[in-house]
Amino acid sequence: MTRTRVASVDSCRICGADNWHTFLDLGNVPLANSFVTDESEPEETFPLVLMSCRVCRLASLTHVVHPKDLYDHYFYVSSPSRTMQDHMAGLARRFQRILGLGASSLVVEIGSNNGDQLAKFRPYGCSLLGIDPAQNITEQARARGIDTRTDFFTSAVATKVRAERGPADLILARHVIAHVDDVRDLVAGVRDLLAPDGIFAIEVPYLKELVSRRAFDTVYHEHLSYFLVGTLRRLLEDAGLRMIDVDEFDVHGGSILVTATLPSSRHRTNTERIEGKIRAEETAGLTSDETYDRFGAVVDRLRESLRTCLRELVEAGYVVAGYGASAKGVTWLTTSGIPRGWLAFCSDTTPEKQGTLLPGLGVRVISPEEAREQRPDVYVMLAWNYRDEILAKEADFLNSGGRFLIPIPEPHLVGAKESAALIGAAS
Numbered sequence: 001m002t003r004t005r006v007a008s009v010d011s012c013r014i015c016g017a018d019n020w021h022t023f024l025d026l027g028n029v030p031l032a033n034s035f036v037t038d039e040s041e042p043e044e045t046f047p048l049v050l051m052s053c054r055v056c057r058l059a060s061l062t063h064v065v066h067p068k069d070l071y072d073h074y075f076y077v078s079s080p081s082r083t084m085q086d087h088m089a090g091l092a093r094r095f096q097r098i099l100g101l102g103a104s105s106l107v108v109e110i111g112s113n114n115g116d117q118l119a120k121f122r123p124y125g126c127s128l129l130g131i132d133p134a135q136n137i138t139e140q141a142r143a144r145g146i147d148t149r150t151d152f153f154t155s156a157v158a159t160k161v162r163a164e165r166g167p168a169d170l171i172l173a174r175h176v177i178a179h180v181d182d183v184r185d186l187v188a189g190v191r192d193l194l195a196p197d198g199i200f201a202i203e204v205p206y207l208k209e210l211v212s213r214r215a216f217d218t219v220y221h222e223h224l225s226y227f228l229v230g231t232l233r234r235l236l237e238d239a240g241l242r243m244i245d246v247d248e249f250d251v252h253g254g255s256i257l258v259t260a261t262l263p264s265s266r267h268r269t270n271t272e273r274i275e276g277k278i279r280a281e282e283t284a285g286l287t288s289d290e291t292y293d294r295f296g297a298v299v300d301r302l303r304e305s306l307r308t309c310l311r312e313l314v315e316a317g318y319v320v321a322g323y324g325a326s327a328k329g330v331t332w333l334t335t336s337g338i339p340r341g342w343l344a345f346c347s348d349t350t351p352e353k354q355g356t357l358l359p360g361l362g363v364r365v366i367s368p369e370e371a372r373e374q375r376p377d378v379y380v381m382l383a384w385n386y387r388d389e390i391l392a393k394e395a396d397f398l399n400s401g402g403r404f405l406i407p408i409p410e411p412h413l414v415g416a417k418e419s420a421a422l423i424g425a426a427s
Ligand code: TMP
Pocket: 079, 081, 323, 324, 325, 326, 327, 328, 347, 348, 349, 350, 353, 383, 385, 386, 389, 390, 393
């Protein structure tokens, strides 16, 4: 087998400083999306450790796995879940409204995956271009008629795209910049490609929410960076862009959508909202080492209680299985020392994942139909970010006495009664 390449991080990829505070050590674990197809291959593990830049408060992994080893063949397919599809459709409507997108507009998406987000712009008749490094998934996007380039987005690629297609009215980077080591080069490329009144939109998990929801399982090797609004503003301004607004969305465990333009654009800056968010980050202590240390201690306790909770269920004789083979699920299972054998199987809707084994756990991934026949007693909700949608979908399982173990922010069991209360409260 070929060995995966890994490098340690020295200077901050946002501000260039080398002044780090290490606050969370999750140990050595396999890559969360490296679903195993060949059981005889030994699995490689890599340190999963988080540190905070004392200058710009970027949180970063201490080690970076070479991107080609992560993304050439990729298992993550943008979720067909209703929650995510509604969110993407909402974004398309929002930008159509702000920019008046039409036949002469160009929308570019960085990290376009299978083209789900770009497809939401089809009703407006604009030109669409996706850019994504995963061979297998960009083929799927092209097969559905979304023009897609198999590549990492760099400033060099941006220059070529501009020469071929002209400036972009909208550049989307949803859940991608956390994966990119040379993010300054990416943003420089965006600046070069953007039309005079074009908008650049970044969506990332919000570090403030990660800390308050204890969503430590969103920390995995693909996510090199964890952002505050203040850190993103610095990144954008250093590249000669102006942050114009920020919004929060309850997707992927709590995310922010930040928009930016060229400084001379016609768009007005929502200074009040941006500065309000940055002030709230300071008030929440996210610019001081102690807050991160406290978070590290909370996570260590949480991992322990996840293990205890699962052990008690298994020892009581329940058949326990995973629900949703998400990278975050793999992360908390492997970093909480859950042994092989505690989960009977893992159900997942993604065809690419079915038939494989969960990294580090040797648990077989099967389809929801097959899982239903196995009649587990408890499902561990690994894709907890879709909690309400999953509870609603699995009403039959719950009504026949089945329960879900929800890991975050504290492990708790949800049966039919609790589920009704949760879904009721959400709608
Ligand atoms: P994500 O949180 O990274 O989008 O991954 C969620 C995983 O969970 C993905 O592999 C699809 C899977 N999933 C299910 O199996 N059933 C579901 O109902 C949902 C919403 C997701």
